[in-house]
Amino acid sequence: MNIRELRRLLDNREVSVRDVLAAVYGRIDAVEDKVKAFITVSRDEAYRMAEHAQESIISNRMSLLSGIPIAVKDNMCTKGILTTCASKILHNFIPPYESTVTAKLKEHLYVLVGKTNLDEFAMGSSTENSGFHTSRNPWNLECVPGGSSGGSAAAVAAGECIAAVGSDTGGSIRQPASLCGVVGLKPTYGRVSRYGLVAFASSLDQIGPITRDVSDAAAMLTAIAGHDPLDSTSVSYNTPDYEAALGKEIKGLRIGIPKEFFIEGIDKDVEEAVHAAIKKIESLGATAVEVSLPHTGFATAAYYILATSEASSNLGRYDGVKYGLREPGKDLIDMYMKTRAKGFGTEVKRRIMLGTYALSAGYYDAYYKKAQQVRTLIKNDFANAFKEADVIVTPTSPTPAFKVGEKATDPLQMYLSDIFTISVNLAGVPGISIPCGFTKGNLPVGLQIIGKHFDEETLLKAAYAYEQSTDWHMRRPSL
Amino acid sequence: MKSGVDTGAIVKKYEVVIGLEVHAQLLTETKMFCRCSTKFGSEPNSQTCPVCIGMPGVLPVMNRKAVEYAILTGLATNCRIALYSRFARKNYFYPDLPKNYQISQYELPLCENGFVEIVVDDEVKRIGITRIHMEEDAGKNIHEERGDYSFVDLNRTGVPLMEIVSEPDLRSPREASEYMKKLRAILRYLGVCDGNMEQGSLRCDANVSIRPVGQNEFGTRAELKNINSFKFVEKALEYEIKRQVSVVEDGGRIIQETRLWDSVAGMTRSMRSKEEAHDYRYFPEPDLPPILVSQEWIDEIKANLPELPDDKRKRFIRQHGLPEYDAELLTSEKAIADWYERAVESGGQPKVVSNWMMGDLMRLLNEENKSVDALLFGPAQMVGMLKLIDDGTISGKIAKTVFEEMYRTGKNAGDVVNEKGLVQISDTSEIEMAVDDVLAKSASEVERFKAGDEKLMGFFVGQVMKATKGKANPKMLNDLLKEKLGR
Numbered sequence: 001m002n003i004r005e006l007r008r009l010l011d012n013r014e015v016s017v018r019d020v021l022a023a024v025y026g027r028i029d030a031v032e033d034k035v036k037a038f039i040t041v042s043r044d045e046a047y048r049m050a051e052h053a054q055e056s057i058i059s060n061r062m063s064l065l066s067g068i069p070i071a072v073k074d075n076m077c078t079k080g081i082l083t084t085c086a087s088k089i090l091h092n093f094i095p096p097y098e099s100t101v102t103a104k105l106k107e108h109l110y111v112l113v114g115k116t117n118l119d120e121f122a123m124g125s126s127t128e129n130s131g132f133h134t135s136r137n138p139w140n141l142e143c144v145p146g147g148s149s150g151g152s153a154a155a156v157a158a159g160e161c162i163a164a165v166g167s168d169t170g171g172s173i174r175q176p177a178s179l180c181g182v183v184g185l186k187p188t189y190g191r192v193s194r195y196g197l198v199a200f201a202s203s204l205d206q207i208g209p210i211t212r213d214v215s216d217a218a219a220m221l222t223a224i225a226g227h228d229p230l231d232s233t234s235v236s237y238n239t240p241d242y243e244a245a246l247g248k249e250i251k252g253l254r255i256g257i258p259k260e261f262f263i264e265g266i267d268k269d270v271e272e273a274v275h276a277a278i279k280k281i282e283s284l285g286a287t288a289v290e291v292s293l294p295h296t297g298f299a300t301a302a303y304y305i306l307a308t309s310e311a312s313s314n315l316g317r318y319d320g321v322k323y324g325l326r327e328p329g330k331d332l333i334d335m336y337m338k339t340r341a342k343g344f345g346t347e348v349k350r351r352i353m354l355g356t357y358a359l360s361a362g363y364y365d366a367y368y369k370k371a372q373q374v375r376t377l378i379k380n381d382f383a384n385a386f387k388e389a390d391v392i393v394t395p396t397s398p399t400p401a402f403k404v405g406e407k408a409t410d411p412l413q414m415y416l417s418d419i420f421t422i423s424v425n426l427a428g429v430p431g432i433s434i435p436c437g438f439t440k441g442n443l444p445v446g447l448q449i450i451g452k453h454f455d456e457e458t459l460l461k462a463a464y465a466y467e468q469s470t471d472w473h474m475r476r477p478s479l
Numbered sequence: 480m481k482s483g484v485d486t487g488a489i490v491k492k493y494e495v496v497i498g499l500e501v502h503a504q505l506l507t508e509t510k511m512f513c514r515c516s517t518k519f520g521s522e523p524n525s526q527t528c529p530v531c532i533g534m535p536g537v538l539p540v541m542n543r544k545a546v547e548y549a550i551l552t553g554l555a556t557n558c559r560i561a562l563y564s565r566f567a568r569k570n571y572f573y574p575d576l577p578k579n580y581q582i583s584q585y586e587l588p589l590c591e592n593g594f595v596e597i598v599v600d601d602e603v604k605r606i607g608i609t610r611i612h613m614e615e616d617a618g619k620n621i622h623e624e625r626g627d628y629s630f631v632d633l634n635r636t637g638v639p640l641m642e643i644v645s646e647p648d649l650r651s652p653r654e655a656s657e658y659m660k661k662l663r664a665i666l667r668y669l670g671v672c673d674g675n676m677e678q679g680s681l682r683c684d685a686n687v688s689i690r691p692v693g694q695n696e697f698g699t700r701a702e703l704k705n706i707n708s709f710k711f712v713e714k715a716l717e718y719e720i721k722r723q724v725s726v727v728e729d730g731g732r733i734i735q736e737t738r739l740w741d742s743v744a745g746m747t748r749s750m751r752s753k754e755e756a757h758d759y760r761y762f763p764e765p766d767l768p769p770i771l772v773s774q775e776w777i778d779e780i781k782a783n784l785p786e787l788p789d790d791k792r793k794r795f796i797r798q799h800g801l802p803e804y805d806a807e808l809l810t811s812e813k814a815i816a817d818w819y820e821r822a823v824e825s826g827g828q829p830k831v832v833s834n835w836m837m838g839d840l841m842r843l844l845n846e847e848n849k850s851v852d853a854l855l856f857g858p859a860q861m862v863g864m865l866k867l868i869d870d871g872t873i874s875g876k877i878a879k880t881v882f883e884e885m886y887r888t889g890k891n892a893g894d895v896v897n898e899k900g901l902v903q904i905s906d907t908s909e910i911e912m913a914v915d916d917v918l919a920k921s922a923s924e925v926e927r928f929k930a931g932d933e934k935l936m937g938f939f940v941g942q943v944m945k946a947t948k949g950k951a952n953p954k955m956l957n958d959l960l961k962e963k964l965g966r
Binding site: 075076077083085090093095096097099194195196197198199201202203229230231232233309310312313316317318319321322323332336356359360361364368 | 534538539541580758760767
């Protein structure tokens with residue numbers, strides 16, 4: 001059941017918010033032991049919010065998300081509710097403030113189901129880097145759900161919530177959505193406020209919805225988008241009603257197929273599913289055109305320099321002085337070192353070291369500055385490609401979900417999971433992943449559609465048109 | 480330092496090169512990147528929020544007023560204002576810096592290539608300003624005397640600062656001190672900084688080096704920190720120069736290092752060497768868009784620039800006919816200059832007003848460490864007193880007494896004179912009586928005077944003044960005494 005249907009049932013008072021919530025928690029009780037999507041399940045708070053939402057419905061003041069049970073990735077600050085970033089260093093952190101996105105969801109009277117698991121500080125592609133536990137893919141519990149928003153994607157796929165929000169720095173919404181067979185949308189950088197999103201890489205991070213289908217993604221984006229005076233990088237453009245863009249024809253839409261994206265090493269089943277999807281979209285009246293994104297090969301390298309550089313600075317504040325974990329030491333430096341040594345996991349430490357190195361005197365020009373130049377080239381690539389195409393279509397991930405532990409010891413192999421999603425963050429453009437088939441092993445495959453800056457409407461229109469011509473999004477894992 | 484060396488003479492063999500980095504706290508109501516108050520002296524950590532405490536996920540939002548103040552300062556110091564500049568992060572770990580990075584500016588500062596003029600030994604010298612950039616202040620660590628803990632007060636964290644970097648154009652501690660004074664005057668005229676070094680709203684780090692006179696390349700420099708009072712600017716620099724000279728004279732080499740001025744010991748101490756210097760890993764601040772300044776905005780700010788100390792000084796010389804020295808002193812503070820001009824407007828004779836202000840008024844204010852704003856009487860009242868001198872009601876000497884009473888009570892000069900009976904005696908017969916009386920009582924002194932001991936004239940004047948409680952018209956008294964003593 002998607003938001004639109006649930007909205008109708010709630011508004012007609014065929015069901016109560018409490019009943020819906022009870023059903024969601026019933027599902028959580030039944031499957032969470034297997035899926036492990038959550039870090040915190042906020043039952044008491046959820047029932048309070050449910051009551052509040054019900055009142056609004058009774059008094060006919062319902063809003064877009066009144067009473068809809070939604071899960072939030074645990075790197076968005078929720079006032080009074082534990083927010084850990086899946087890191088031991090924030091194991092006890094209860095924010096005294098609300099992130100703008102959850103504040104907006106609150107204005108729309110959502111019900112917070114709980115806070116979902118992620119790779120520590122959103123650094124990873126499998127949730128295996130979580131400081132607490134690894135979430136599982138509802139389609140195959142031996143597989144990872146993807147990451148870093150793996151908990152959110154798994155929760156949506158497993159029916160442990162109606163929708164979720166995640167954050168995407170290099171693919172962290174789209175890749176897990178692809179691996180879990182759900183819809184994940186990374187909006188244009190600046191479309192959604194980052195205030196209260198615990199920063200990984202400030203110039204790349206963006207919050208977006210993870211949902212069962214495209215219309216839910218549109219509804220969620222409408223609720224969370226918009227300028228925020230607390231985030232100077234959020235733009236002041238008006239937020240359209242994204243649901244209104246759905247259902248329009250895509251006849252004549254030019255879909256760009258970047259030749260650089262269909263590379264060796266891509267899973268055969270994935271490639272087939274994506275090619276079939278492109279055929280399908282063409283059959284709906286769109287025209288496929290080949291486009292070129294010539295600097296794609298440099299994207300991953302540039303990304304890992306820029307993202308880790310920003311991260312090395314953003315994570316400086318976790319020092320044991322003010323909040324979170326503190327390990328006593330014999331002096332200040334010793335306390336800093338012990339706290340950070342114990343609080344951060346291996347991948348986070350690796351990235352802090354990479355970023356610190358890239359910004360160091362004598363290396364800055366060779367690494368950070370060069371990577372910024374590459375970023376500009378990649379932006380230009382997209383600008384050029386969008387002269388010939390209205391949207392660009394690619395696989396979301398080169399492979400379907402992989403087994404827990406399969407890539408955990410090889411960070412470079414893991415980094416390649418995001419090879420198709422990273423350049424979208426570097427360019428700052430929006431991208432969506434939608435289900436487009438299954439492998440022979442019954443694992444979901446995702447199709448990525450990339451749009452122009454601030455043109456989420458065309459993106460959603462294309463995604464919706466494709467989705468409505470298939471039934472991939474209707475399939476549910478058996479748990 | 481080698482003992483017994485005449486450093487004064489040896490110093491002359493070397494040329495001193497000084498550049499100053501001045502931090503000025505901006506007088507905005509709220510902080511640089513959040514809306515917390517900037518008030519000084521509140522309960523520790525009472526003026527903080529998630530943003531200035533550096534909590535996870537918070538974001539900075541630029542204070543436009545702070546940018547305006549920095550532009551104002553840039554214009555007042557003849558800088559070029561950048562239409563496009565950027566914030567950058569300066570990364571280092573310290574508990575008073577909650578994010579463990581400071582938002583500052585690095586590659587693209589807001590203001591560049593300016594200058595200010597200083598007057599040393601009646602010569603005007605131009606001191607280059609390399610750049611002025613904006614940044615946020617850090618908090619304060621409070622160390623317990625005994626015990627295992629230190630505390631952090633984050634009230635100051637995020638208060639807007641300007642860093643004003645001079646060219647290495649200063650050639651003596653005196654010039655450095657004059658430059659600081661001029662900068663302080665400009666900042667106070669603009670109302671962008673209160674210029675209080677003791678409270679830390681104006682701070683100064685100095686880069687100091689020496690080189691043999693005639694050498695073109697700079698010597699190795701030391702950076703002096705913690706010069707936390709105006710009176711230490713010259714002291715600290717003088718000490719450091721002597722130290723460097725004696726190191727070189729002893730055959731040693733200056734090493735590049737940061738040194739801390741210890742005002743109690745009156746010396747500088749090594750804090751860290753170049754090898755131990757931080758690598759701040761500057762990079763553009765991704766949470767803030769570039770600062771875009773329109774030419775219209777600059778023009779608007781320029782149009783509101785007040786008259787600055789140098790312009791005022793030149794005008795005082797031109798308009799009031801004051802000497803350079805008077806003009807410089809009277810324009811050092813806007814409040815003093817305004818007070819002066821109001822006195823002149825009220826009919827005071829410009830040079831006479833200047834003399835009284837630079838003399839008695841400044842002395843009284845300095846004794847109590849008060850500013851001219853705290854005066855109980857106004858400029859017109861002082862002019863009233865000057866009129867009483869002019870019309871002979873009181874003598875210049877009595878006027879000093881009257882002035883002090885006015886300073887203490889805020890009363891009008893006329894009232895003070897009446898209440899205390901200080902009207903000058905200009906009645907010949909009354910003075911003559913007193914003179915006769917004194918001369919009659921001082922027969923032996925009169926003898927000695929007539930025998931040639933003319934110094935006794937002062938004695939007779941003193942005795943008569945004593946008898947008349949100082950009110951005798953001095954000129955009339957002198958004339959009468961000369962007449963009676965046959966001179």
